[in-house]
Amino acid sequence: MKKIIALTLVSFTAFGCAEMTSVLNEVNNSTGTSSLTNSEVISGLKEALTIGTNNSTALTSRLDGFYKNPEIFIPFPAEAIKVKEKVEAIGMKKQVDEFVLTLNRAAETASKEAAPIFIDAIKNMSIADGFAILRGNNNAATQYLIEKTSASLKIKFNPIVKNAISTVEVTKYWNPIISAYNKIPFTEKQNPDLEDYVTTKAMDGLFLMIQKEEANIRLNPAARVTDILKKVFGS
Secondary structure, eight states, X not given: OHHHHHHHHHHHTOSOHHHHHHHHHHHHHHHTOOOXXXXXXXXXXXXXXXXXXXXXXXXXXXXXXXXXXXXXXXXXXXXXXXXXXXXXXXXXXXXXXXXXXXXXXXXXXXXXTHHHHHHHXXXXXXXXXXXXXXXOOTTHHHHHHHHHHHHHHHHXXXXXXXXXXXXXXXXXXXXXXXXXXXXXXXXOOOOOXXXXXXXXXXXXXXXXXXXXXXXXXXXXXXXXXXXXXXXXXXX
16 A cells, blocks of 8 residues: 555656656556556546645634644744743733734634645646655655745745734734833843744644645545545555
8 A cells, every 4th residue: 555655646746758657557566457547646646635735724724723723733932932931920921822812813814825825836846856755655745845835835825924913913912912021121122023933833734734634645545535536545
């Protein structure tokens, strides 16, 4: 099973017709079947990644998709942890909790717009690195997406997060916190980039969910919800 899945991946990003044919022959020989075609293998991987990204964004964009998921929950910025400790000590724990909630709400709001970005990345993936994916493990395709698309995704995602931050009024809760902290004598002034922080955390959370979906489709027959997935990943 692992071999057919790994070999399936390389067909999506195969680096030449001869190599692609060779890989496909190895796939079919290893499973005793000649029923898989190049286009079916490619379609299977594209569909797996599309379903994985759609499922992931659906999970993260719903209410409490980040806030009540301990795997991707966005905490108070670590670089400003002194701010949290100081303002809680002067009676502002409620404001801190509300601020953290709005961070997660911003990520949830931004995730609503993420699916098309990931789908576009899938459609435009280069075929040059296919052999690297061939020998990869159950998150090889996700790691490939992280490596090849993170920079451009961040550029596209940042304004979405900026708008989301405005929508859920993150700064309404942050500004009193940071103002109170910066008024405390002998403290080093703090003001982390909240847009960058939420963008990075939101992307990390989405990639983690995509990774889980990828592994599920690879290993769990019940997750192969279309005929092409059953044929390609179940061979």
